[in-house]
Amino acid sequence: MSLNKITTCLWSDGQAEEAANYYISIFKNSKITHVQRYTEAGKEIHGQEPGSVLVVEFELNEYPFVALNGGPQVKFNESISFQIDCANQDEVDYYWQKLGEGGDEAKRQCRWLADKFGVSW
Structure with a gap:
């Protein structure tokens, strides 16, 4: 449990x-x-x-x-986001690529991205 x-x-x-x-x-x-x-x-x-x-x-x-x-009725916005603790740049690049696939390119700023479902990371 x-x-x-x-x-x-x-x-x-x-x-x-x-x-x-x-x-x-x-x-x-x-x-x-x-x-x-x-x-x-x-x-x-x-x-x-x-x-x-x-x-x-x-x-x-x-x-x-x-x-x-x-x-x-409800849409995601940038007021809530998830942070991923990464050990190195390779791990950052992995998540950036995977979570960014199909996401909103306009929201890729200041090390944040919105994935294809609108969730901010």
Whole structure:
């Protein structure tokens, strides 16, 4: 059982599973731990197809995250970002390249980037 009592939730518009798989492909010691799907219950409110992904729980370097398919109402912005402690320039270059693929080129400044899902690193 993890001693970490804080879990980061990343709001998504239908890309939760894709984002979780993307992130675990970049970070070592990472995995998807649970996928929760929408059911028929509440469909009149949430409007999602039963069986589609609601939440993906995953770990990046053993830190817990949740990706939530919450809809288009909320977008990421630069007011929240993640920092990665790197041992050397090669590691910095690795994350810069991997996380920057498909990201917003206009937001690459001052050693920060926005990945293809809009998350700032």
